Amino acid sequence: MSRITGAVKVGGVVGQPVAHSLSPFIHNLWLETAGLDGAYVAFAPKDAEGFDALLAAGRAGLIAGVNVTAPFKEQAFARADQVTEAAKQVSSANILAFREGQIHADSSDGVGVLYALAQQAPALTLRNAHVVMLGAGGASRAASGALLAAGARLSILNRTRERAQALADDLGSGVSVATDESVLESADLVINALSVPPHIDLLRLPASAVVMDMTYRPVVTPFLAAAKARGLTIVDGLAMLIGQAGAGFEAIFGQSPPDMDMRAALMAHLGETA
Template identity: 80%
Template sequence: MSRITGAVRVGGVVGQPVNHSLSPVIHNAWLEAGGIDGAYVAFAPKDADGFAALVAAGRAGLIAGVNVTAPFKEQAFASADKVSKAAKLVSSANILAFHDGQVLADSSDGAGVLYALAEQAPALSLNSAHVVMLGAGGASRAAAGVLLQGGARLSILNRTRQRAADLAADLGAGVSVAEDEGVLETADLVINALSVPPQIDLSRLKIQAVVMDMTYRPLVTPFLQAARDRGLTIVDGLAMLIGQAGAGFEAIYGQKPPVMDMRSVLMAHLGEAQ
């Protein structure tokens, strides 16, 4: 059981809207499992001024740290005194930790991708792997950084070619813009970083390919179901969410999450079958 004393560390998730967030479920389960003197709540500031007030509370020592979601990730980045390499890559932050009046910003999106792949596609080696990224937005950028660090080469397939070209130029060596769906034929990993179901022909993929979707509602998206029907290895967004959360928990509470079956906790919360 978690315990609350006068030394409690308060963390939370901040967004607008935020009532759908699974972060309180995740973090409070970890706090309880570890018997940690902490609490984790949801903050929903109505605007940028409200978010700035929350950051000021952190500087004043009232909050230990927060996970940040839309629409405040860019403001979180701009409010920081120190910024991690991962956050600099995406020019946004989904973690703010407060220490002695200082604001430290980080991004765990990339860490979430690596965690999910290790958990659900352990046979995949990123070294020299060909990854096709669907989309060229912020989610794509966050994933791309860690994939490139892992030795992968990346092709960006996006409806608006110029956005893909801009992202490729920012990321540098190892990244190219895909001409068309023909790029799928040599893909070892395909990641959907779009907010809508992609309309691509999965029959082009080799049977050893891995397909990942960053979305977790529904858990098995139509995109993942189509890949599963082909017998491909699939990686869902829930695994990525858990991986992201671990980094946030450590930043806020100063320790790694206790070992537990968080996936089962979330599946029960969501009412999903295992």
């Protein structure tokens, strides 16, 4: 029986395209499990003006909050009235909560990375760990801030050194630009923040290294499969997605997600095996 009444709280995910998003599945399952009077839908504004129209609806009290994905993260940050330090650090936002006509912005990308590492690589200590980040785009920037705050030191390995240097300069102390793959030989953690499969020599990594991929389709990417075959601990993007989603659910619906095995539900939904 539907729990939706006239007091329903509406949230959603906004992006273009957005039909592929797993967020509606995640949030609606949490809502159903918790028995909350809420609904979570997908919004696909055709352009920046459409996104602004959605924000106006939020300010007017029609929407409780949204998760934001490409290409609207920077616009979400720019339009917000209040932003967290995490959002300021990356100059973008993937969570917007609408409260009394105000837009509150946050970024949970870093939270998602820390959650995934805690779930799938619990033996890894981030304080003083050497992290090699593959890529220097927005995903790399979001993860880097949280890792630095946890006490890690960072090396950015990117095809274009100028872009890596620009990110390193923005992030400040504790970050350097790698000149070549020799940096892998002292890595405690390698994170793929590229949208394409990386081509690095995994044999250079210590046997104790952890390898993470921020993408999740498939859950075990070829990059992770190669690392696993080498006997390395792997961390997948699905765990990161769940960690990000939890922060969004709390911001939008005002409480923590219910205690349940969301990973098992997602794996079944995706038709994948553990």
